[in-house]
Amino acid sequence: MPSRRQFLAGSAAALGMAALSATPAAAAGHTDGRRPNIVVLLADDLGYGDLGAYGQQLIHTPRLDQLAVEGTRFTQAYSAAAVCAPSRASLLTGLHGGHAPVRENPFGGPQGSLGDDDTTFAEVLRARGYRTACIGKWGFGPEEADQPSHPNRRGFEEFYGYITHGHAHEYFPDYLWHNGERVELPENAGGNKGTYVTDLIERRADAFITEHADEPFLLYLTPNLPHAPSDIPDTGEYADRPWGASDKGHATQVTRLDSLAGSVVDTLRRLGIERHTLVLVTSDNGPHEEGGVNPDLFDANGPLKGYKRNLYEGGIRVPLIAWWPGTVGPAVTDRVTPLIDVLPTLAELADAPAPRDVDGLSAAALLTPGPGAAPLHDHLYWYRNDPGSTSRAKAVDKGRINVLAEAVRRDRWKAVRFAPARDRGVPDEQWQFELYDLEADPGETTDVHAGNPEVSAELTALLRASWADAYHREGFGVRLTAPELVLPGEAFTATAVFTNASARAWTRPRLRLTVPDGWRVEPVSGRPADDLAPGSALETTWAITPPVEGIPAGTWSLRAEATARHGRHQVRYESRRAIATPPPAPTTDTYLSDIPWVAATNGWGPVERDTSNGKKPAGDGTPISFGGVTYTKGLGVHAHSEIVYHLGGNASRLTSVVGIDDFSARQSAAGGTSAEVWGDGVRLYESGLLTAAGGPRPVDVDVTGVRLLRLVVRNANDSTSFDHTSWAAAHVRVD
Secondary structure: OOOOOHHHHHHHHHOOOOOOOOOOOOOOOOOOOOOEEEEEEEOOOOOOOOOOHHOOOOOOHHHHHHHHHHEEEEEEEEEOOOOOHHHHHHHHHOOOOOOOOOOOOOOOOOOOOOOOOOOHHHHHOOOOOOEEEEEEEOOOOOOOOOOOOOHHHHOOOOOEEOOOOHHOOOOOOOOEOOOEEEEHHHHHHHHHOOOOHHHHHHHHHHHHHHHHHOEEEEEEOOOOOOOOOOOOOOOOOHHHOOOOOHHHHHHHHHHHHHHHHHHHHHHHHHHHHHHHHHEEEEEEOOOOOOOOOOOOOOOOOOOOOOOOOOHHHHHHHHEEEEOOOOOOOEEEOOOOHHHHHHHHHHHHHHHOOOOOOOOOOOOHHHHHOOOOOOOOOOOOOEEEOOOOHHHHHHHHOOOOOOOOOOOEEEEEEEEEEEOOOOOOOHHHEEEEEEEEEEOOOOOOOOOOOOOOHHHHHHHHHHHOOOOOOOOOOOEEEEEEEEOOOOOOOOOEEEEEEOOOOOOOOOOEEEEEEOOOOOOOOEEEOOOOEEEOOOOOEEEEEEEEEEEOOOOOOEEEEEEEEEEEEEEEEEEEEEEEEEEEEEOOOOOOOOOHHHOOOOOEEEOOOOOOEEEOOOOOOOOOOOOOOOOEEEOEEEEEEEEOOOEEEOOOEEEEEEEEEEOOOOHHHHHHHOEEEEEEEEEOEEEEEEEEOOOOOOOOEEEEEEOOOOEEEEEEEEOOOOOOOOEEEEEEEEEHHHH
16 A cells, blocks of 8 residues: 555646646635625644645644635645745745845844835735734734834734744743733743734634624734644643654644644634635645654655755745635645645735736636636746754755855746855755655655756746846835934925836826924925826925924834725725934033934844843943954844934034943854944945954044934844944943
8 A cells, every 4th residue: 555645646647737626616705796804814823734635644633624624625725935925925925036125034033024115915905905914923024013014004003922933932922912002921031931823813813803893904914833842731642642742732833733723713603794704724834843842753755855944845845824704615736736725816816906017816716707718927036045054954955054045936847956065056056956756756855956957047037137236126005204303393395206017007096195293384396186197106205394392312103104996995094104303412522322213224133232242132231342452332233223413503523432342242243334424314434344353443424414313223244143333332422
C-alpha cells in the first residue's frame, strides 16, 4: 500500500493544472444585492498538511474539515513569503515579495512597516461602507498609536491585539492594544498565566460580528496559533499521547485554532447571516519546527518538501478554504492561487475599486456561480532573506538557510536559486540554480536544471524582472499633506490629492477638509471636476489659521474626506494628518534632553533620554559614553529616527557629540549610521558614516533664527541591526 504522503503526491500530479469547477448553487448571499460579509482567518505557521482536510491524521480539526467539505478547498494556494512579516504585508496589499513594502522579518532591529502609500484590502472595502476590524496579530511596527503603520491608519476601524511581530510570540501577554490604547492584563504580570490570549481574541471577534450583523463587515482574524512557543493552558485530548511536551502543545494549538473557526461559524449561524458571509481560512507560511516541535511527527507539510523559511513548496504552499453557504458549492480546485489575490478578489466581491498596480488577480469567479473563469497568473515570485535558522529547514536548504534566496513558478516549472551571501545584485552565474517540474514532481525531489537550459534561462530572466529596489505606487484614494508644526494665529496651508488609480473612471469627485473647532479654513486653489479618469487626480489646497489665544501645546488632527461615484455606488476615502502646536521655545541655554520635543520617531522603541540601552525605557538614567568618556545628558535613538524641537528662532548654536555609543559597540561592531541636523527644512549638518570603530563626531552648528530643529539618524549600511546611536550633550545656546 502506498503511504499517505505518496498518495497525496500522486493525486497532486494527477490533477495537473486543471481546476475543478465549483458546484453551481443559488447565490443567496450575492444576487439579492447585499454585499457579502467577509472573514479572513489567517493562521500563523500552519502547514499545508496540518488540517484533516489536507491529510492530517494525528491532530483533530473537525470544524475546519467540515468547512472544506461544504466549501472550496484549494490545493495550490501560496503564501507570498516563507516567513510571517513579508507574507502578511503582501496579503494585505496584493503585492508579491519583489514589490511589497515589507520583504523581510526584522534582523534584530526595527520592524518593517506599512505607510500612507500602502493600500490594504481593509481600505478598499471600507471605501464601500464596510465596517472593518483586525483582531489578533498585526505584525508591523512601531508599537505606537496614531502612526502610518498602525492598523487604524490602514483601514481597520477596530483593532484588538498585538501591534508588533515580536510581541505576538506571547500567549499570556502582560498587555494588548485596543485601537490606540495599551490595555494592561494584570493577571499575566510577573510571569502569571491567567489570561490566554486566544480566548480574548475569540470573544472580541464574536462581539464585532454581533455588533455589525446588519451591515457589511470585514473581519481580519489573526490569532498567533500555532506559532511557537507551544504555550497552551492545557493539552486536553493530547495529554496522554506518547509525544514530547512541545508536540502535545502544538497539536492542542491547531485544535484550538479549529475551535476558533467553529466559534466564528456558530456566531454567524446564531445571527442568521452565514449565507451572507464568505469565510476564508489560510496560513502565512509553512509549518514551523521551533521550540522543540517536530513537524515530521505530524507530516505537517503533507507531500511537500520544506518548512517555514524554505522556498520549496512546503515552506510556501498553504491550506486555503473558502466557505460561503449557498454561494460557494463543494469543490476542490488546483488553480494556482497566491494570497496576493485576496485584495482584488474581495474588491470584486464587494464591487469596490482597487489599485490597478497590484500583482494579485481576482479569484472571485471561483467563489460565485456562473460561467466565468478566474484569470491565471503568468508567474509567481518569492523572496527570502531571513536571519533565522532551524535544523530541518537548514538541512532542506543544504546549509544555505541564511543566504538570500528567490523562487519563481510559471506553469509547471519552479525555479529556486541561492545567492552566495545576502547580495541580490551578484551576477546570475554566481547563484546556485535549481529547476523542478511540479506537474511530474510536486515533492521537488529531482533538479532538472541541466536538461532544460532554455527554461532555466527564461525563469532566471523572470526572477530578475520581478524585483524592484523601490516599487513606486500610483496614488490611490486621498492623501493629505500639512506642516508638522503650526503656530497660534499664523496661517498655513494643507493640500489634499484625490487620485483614481483603479481601472475604471469615477464620477462626481468631491473633497472636503475638517479642522479643529475654532480654526478658520478657506480654499485657496482647486476646482470641481465632473469625473476622474484612471490615473487622474483632483487637488485642493486650503489656508488654515489656528486661534491666536487659548490653544495649548499638543497634537491636533486634520481630516480630508474624498467621495466619488464608482459605477452605481459611492466610495469614500479619508486621510488624517496630525499637526502639533509647539511647547514654548527655550529662553535660556539648555540641553535638548531637558525640554519637550514636538515630535519623535524612533526605529526601535522610545527615544531614550540619558541612556544608551535601546531596550530600556526613556529616563532610566544610564549615562552615554564614547570611548570611555561619559556624558550625562543625551538622546539615544535607533535608525531611522527623527526628533523635532521648537526653538522659535531664539537659539544661536547647537553643540553635541553624535555616534554609536559604547553600549552598542559592545553588542556588535556591525552598526553603521549617519546623523543630520535640519533647521526649517534646510540641512545644516551631515556626519558622514558613523561606526563604533570610527568613534563619534563633534557637532557645532549655527541655528540662528531656526524655528523648527530636527535631529535625524539614518541607516548607512543597508542593515538596521546594531544601529543604536546617541546624541550626547546636545545643547543649544540662547542669546
